[in-house]
Amino acid sequence: MKNSGTRTRRTLGLAGFLLVLVAALGAQAEPPSSKLPGRKPDSKEPWGAFLGKAAHYAIGKEYSVRHPTHIVFLDESLSTIVGDGKLGNPKRLSELVRRLRPDITDIDAFVLFELKPDNEASRVEGRDQAGRYLAALNEVAEPDKKLVGGTGFEGALFLEFENGGALWQLSWRTSEPGVTLYRWSYRRKQPGASWKERAAQKEEELPREEVEQRGEMAEQAIRAAYDKGERPKGFQGQVYLPVDCR
Incomplete structure (x- = not known):
């Protein structure tokens, strides 16, 4: 009876561990939240999550x-x-990993990228995630279709909200194979100056009040620029894509 009780506790303990593991992996597999800050006054989503989605x-x-x-x-x-x-x-993929979602996977170049904010903790997290994704993919990929971490991917774009007004920059760089780090920065208003002149100004941290006021519009403007869609209502500025910045 004592041995039976011990085995039962071990079985329950193992089952509990597996449930936690599945839940954690499932959470990773979910796409970015659509509950963006600024859209609802009672939203508890951190502002950084909105910028990350954009x-x-x-x-x-x-x-x-x-x-x-x-x-x-x-x-x-x-x-x-x-x-x-x-x-x-x-x-051949296990149930625990088949729903995981790498950020960018190019199966012609056989490379993968994981996108993270430009800080040390996120860089380490990105390295770990990219490594797990690559290991899972390469375990089931055919011998001539193995993937590696991508390199050399970098760029920047700017959002100008009005002539001479606030200028936001999104820039990114691939710090190591498979890990691309991004950061947002800000340029102060300078009426009459071109966006290129203001882009040469000193970078500053993007003020929270700017994100609260223009965060949703920024995402919509970027989507419209890439998809050649209609500009968001109230957006009087311009999106300068990487092709314009080179």
Whole structure:
């Protein structure tokens, strides 16, 4: 009876551990939250989450623009990448990892990128995540279709909200294979100056009040610029994509 009780406790303990693990992996697999700050007064979403979502969209789209003939997956599950990308048999992926979603996967160049804010803790997290994704993909990929961490991907874009007004910059760089770090910065108003003149000014941290006031508009403006859609209502400025900045 004593041994039976011990075995029961061990079984329950193992089951509990697996449930926690599945929940954690499932949370990682979920796409970015659509509850963005600024849209609801009672939202508890941190402001950085909104900027992260906008950055992920812009950087992913920019990668696709630069590689128009490649098959590129943006925030897709490992199961979809393996199956639709014809890398191997997606059924070989375990239930625990098949829903995980790398940020950028290029199956023509056989490279992968994980996007993170430009700080040390996020860089380490990005390295760990990219390593896990690559290990899972390469375990089931055919021998001639193994992936590695991508390199050399960098760029910047600017948002000008009105002539001579606030100027935001989104910039990114690939600090190590598979890890691309991004940061937002700000230039003060300078009426009469061109956006290029203000871009040469000293970078400052993006003020929270600017994000609260213009965060949603910034995301919509970036989407409209890449998708050639209608500008958001009230946006009187311009989006300068990386092609304009070079």
